[in-house]
Amino acid sequence: MTITGIDDRRYWNHIPTDESRFQTVAYLQQIWWLEVDGDLEFQFPEGTYSLFFRLQLGKATKRHKRRACSYEHVHGWDLKPVQFQLTTGDDCRVTSRCYLDNLGTWMQHHVGDFVVKDATVPTKMKYSLTQIDCTHTKGGLCVDSVLICPSSLAKQLTSC
Numbered sequence: 759m760t761i762t763g764i765d766d767r768r769y770w771n772h773i774p775t776d777e778s779r780f781q782t783v784a785y786l787q788q789i790w791w792l793e794v795d796g797d798l799e800f801q802f803p804e805g806t807y808s809l810f811f812r813l814q815l816g817k818a819t820k821r822h823k824r825r826a827c828s829y830e831h832v833h834g835w836d837l838k839p840v841q842f843q844l845t846t847g848d849d850c851r852v853t854s855r856c857y858l859d860n861l862g863t864w865m866q867h868h869v870g871d872f873v874v875k876d877a878t879v880p881t882k883m884k885y886s887l888t889q890i891d892c893t894h895t896k897g898g899l900c901v902d903s904v905l906i907c908p909s910s911l912a913k914q915l916t917s918c
Contacts, residue, residue: 759794759796763789763791769789772784780902783901785817785899786897786900786901788833789897791892792840793887793890794886794901796886797882797883804877805874806871806872806910807872807909808870808911809904811842811866811869811901812866812901813858813899813901815832815835815898816829816832816900817898818862831898832861832897834894835859836857838894839857840855840858840889843886845884846872846882850872852870854868864900868915869887885904
């Protein structure tokens with residue numbers, strides 16, 4: 759997964775946290791152009807799958823061993839929706855839009871579903887999260903990961 763501008767500390771920081779299975783999340787302080795892209799090629803068993811982005815508005819911290827969340831940099835997400843996109847090698851293309859409003863709570867934002875018909879052939883996919891309307895800044899977003907699971911489990915995760 760790649761994040762445009764991730765190495766520029768004016769915009770992004772890596773925050774250590776025990777709330778991520780990777781022990782760190784990407785935290786957006788402020789930016790005009792948000793673009794998170796990824797691609798994957800993997801052999802899945804036959805079936806229908808769902809892809810999610812795990813996101814949170816606000817910077818989670820610990821104070822006195824208790825979870826706290828700072829909303830200091832959260833802004834701009836109520837003006838225009840973010841766009842999620844998923845494409846697969848078999849010409850499946852899904853686009854959805856959603857306003858982010860999950861202050862202080864990790865949410866699984868549903869990008870789309872895809873079908874694996876042949877388990878012997880690796881599935882190629884590309885996915886993205888964008889908000890590229892440069893009329894306003896946005897900030898205060900934590901990006902943790904992308905999750906792929908069988909669609910039968912998706913109802914338990916969907917927030918958008």
